[in-house]
Amino acid sequence: MPENPIITFENVKKQYEEDVVLKNINLKLERGKFYTLLGPSGCGKTTILNLIAGFTEVTEGTVTINGEKVNDVPPNKRTVNTVFQDYALFPHMNVFENIAFGLRIKKMDTKTIEEKVASVLKMMRLSGYENRAISEMSGGQRQRVAIARALVNEPDVLLLDEPLSALDLKLRTDMQYELRELQQRLGITFVFVTHDQEEALAMSDEIFVMKDGKIVQSGTPVDIYDEPINRYVADFIGESNIVEATMIQDYEISFVGRTFECVDAGIAANERVEVVIRPEDLVLTTPEKGKLTVKVDTQLFRGVHYEIIGYDSEGNEWMVHSTKKATVGEMVGLFFNPEDIHVMRIGETEKEFDARLESYEEE
Numbered sequence: 001m002p003e004n005p006i007i008t009f010e011n012v013k014k015q016y017e018e019d020v021v022l023k024n025i026n027l028k029l030e031r032g033k034f035y036t037l038l039g040p041s042g043c044g045k046t047t048i049l050n051l052i053a054g055f056t057e058v059t060e061g062t063v064t065i066n067g068e069k070v071n072d073v074p075p076n077k078r079t080v081n082t083v084f085q086d087y088a089l090f091p092h093m094n095v096f097e098n099i100a101f102g103l104r105i106k107k108m109d110t111k112t113i114e115e116k117v118a119s120v121l122k123m124m125r126l127s128g129y130e131n132r133a134i135s136e137m138s139g140g141q142r143q144r145v146a147i148a149r150a151l152v153n154e155p156d157v158l159l160l161d162e163p164l165s166a167l168d169l170k171l172r173t174d175m176q177y178e179l180r181e182l183q184q185r186l187g188i189t190f191v192f193v194t195h196d197q198e199e200a201l202a203m204s205d206e207i208f209v210m211k212d213g214k215i216v217q218s219g220t221p222v223d224i225y226d227e228p229i230n231r232y233v234a235d236f237i238g239e240s241n242i243v244e245a246t247m248i249q250d251y252e253i254s255f256v257g258r259t260f261e262c263v264d265a266g267i268a269a270n271e272r273v274e275v276v277i278r279p280e281d282l283v284l285t286t287p288e289k290g291k292l293t294v295k296v297d298t299q300l301f302r303g304v305h306y307e308i309i310g311y312d313s314e315g316n317e318w319m320v321h322s323t324k325k326a327t328v329g330e331m332v333g334l335f336f337n338p339e340d341i342h343v344m345r346i347g348e349t350e351k352e353f354d355a356r357l358e359s360y361e362e363e
């Protein structure tokens with residue numbers, strides 16, 4: 001846990017009339033890191049950003065920035081800036097004036113404003129566009145103007161609310177690299193909101209996976225991908241094959257009517273659990289050599305691999321990413337290694353999950 005966090009939430013609750021939209025949120029955000037709030041529409045991501053920015057007030061709990069309680073501090077007195085989903089640029093002002101706006105409000109002198117705007121324009125590769133109207137800028141350029149307008153205030157924290165959702169796929173990928181690179185170069189804290197798991201995995205130091213106003217799991221992209229806490233996270237992050245299973249004993253688990261070797265999961269014998277196996281960890285082979293047998297139902301060519309979907313004898317669906325082709329209707333074997341079986345306890349909280357992981361990793 002960071003000792004000198006830039007932002008903390010302590011038991012934060014947010015309620016609109018009867019509607020509790022954030023339930024007991026606790027956060028500690030370190031300086032200079034890229035954080036992502038990830039979750040489906042309506043889970044409370046934007047509300048967390050608004051509480052950091054000061055656009056809305058907590059119902060209960062405490063928010064701090066730089067160690068100072070900010071519950072009653074207005075947005076313009078907080079060292080944070082927001083880049084909105086629709087960029088919220090002023091259409092009647094040119095690029096320079098859009099970026100200079102905040103500095104003019106602060107009554108900075110003209111020379112300082114020109115220097116600061118020139119510096120962020122250069123940083124965002126927009127030099128030369130000063131006099132362009134916003135309507136003459138492309139989607140990606142507008143995005144960069146919006147970021148420049150936030151950065152010109154030299155915030156400690158930049159809040160980004162789904163800033164890439166209006167861009168086409170290619171531009172979105174380019175901007176992912178650009179934002180990550182920018183954050184590392186500036187060394188300031190970014191809090192990024194998205195419902196796109198690929199974006200979250202690609203860019204973040206730490207991801208908070210949210211559901212219904214709660215943080216379900218937090219961790220590095222690799223931790224969350226490799227060790228999802230439950231079915232919800234496993235489903236939300238990446239493609240997953242999830243089936244019900246029973247622990248037989250340490251290192252042994254049973255599903256789809258067979259027993260398999262697995263790694264230690266710190267779970268007692270006979271407990272009903274769920275297992276996740278990622279599609280890229282399944283190897284297509286003959287039924288004789290496979291650990292599972294499935295009947296191929298569909299096959300799609302995805303460029304780097306074939307995405308093959310088949311069903312086992314119990315009707316469970318299995319997705320395989322394979323460079324080898326299969327034939328629809330044929331029986332194939334699926335091979336996997338013991339360490340590719342990730343075991344999840346049903347209904348486990350993040351605290352219990354962390355304690356279990358720690359206990360068996362120490363052994």
Ligand SMILES: Nc1ncnc2c1ncn2[C@@H]1O[C@H](COP(=O)(O)OP(=O)(O)OP(=O)(O)O)[C@@H](O)[C@H]1O
Nearest residue numbers: 016019021039040041042043044045046047048195
């Ligand atoms: N001013 C408000 N008054 C009443 N309810 C609100 C208000 N603002 C947000 N909500 C509700 O709070 C919940 C969380 O909204 P929030 O915008 O934080 O979700 P989100 O995860 O950011 O969703 P999206 O991805 O769709 O932006 C939603 O149910 C929303 O309807």
